[in-house]
Amino acid sequence: MAVVTGIFGGSFNPIHIGHLALANYLCEFGGLDELWFLVSPRNPLKVEEGLLEEQVRLELVQLAIGGYAKFRASDVEFTLPRPSYTIHTLDMLKERYPDREFVLIIGSDNWLLFDRWFEADRLLRENRILIYPRPGFPVDAESLSEQVSLADSPVFEISSTFIREALRQGTDIRYFLHPAVYRRIVEEKLFAGV
DSSP states (O other), X not given: OOEEEEEEEEOOTTOOHHHHHHHHHHHHHSSOSXXXXXXXXXXXXXXXXXXXXXXXXXXXXXXXXXTOTTEEEEOGGGGSOSSOOHHHHHHHHHHHOTTEEXXXXXXXXXHTTGGXXXXXXXXXXXXXXEEEOOTTOOOOXXXXXXXXXXXXXXXXXXXXXXXXXXXXXXXXXXXXXXXXXXXXXXXXXXXXXX
């Protein structure tokens, strides 16, 4: 039986407790055997201010997930042609890991933009998609195909944008981040002047 592997892609700039709690929930209650955090070089649909170097963001993810066997940090998109498109990433993963069944995890905010994704029709036809709720972006479950499902997960109203802004202002937000991630950010002043 194939290992059901959730693919949670993003810039993780930085990874925070909202990402971690959601991923933990999906592994323990959402039917996933494991979850891979795919650190994206840069989202083609986003212009992100203060984007840390991809290797630094990967290291922060590695710090955050240490000790939980169901999580894995992945840099597979670092080696793919850019801009990096999800369809190409999933094609490569299915070829490289035929023993796994990959499930793409996206927020309801991204689902509402899904028709703008590169090769969105093929992405829907060939892959399972799991949508998690984001505040202010409701999804009509009745309108979804059998390849797409809604996660009955808690809603986390924490964003990396909020984290970066708070850090830039010198606010102590240690409980919004994994302790090792917070230490690294503060010690290296990673978001100072963002």
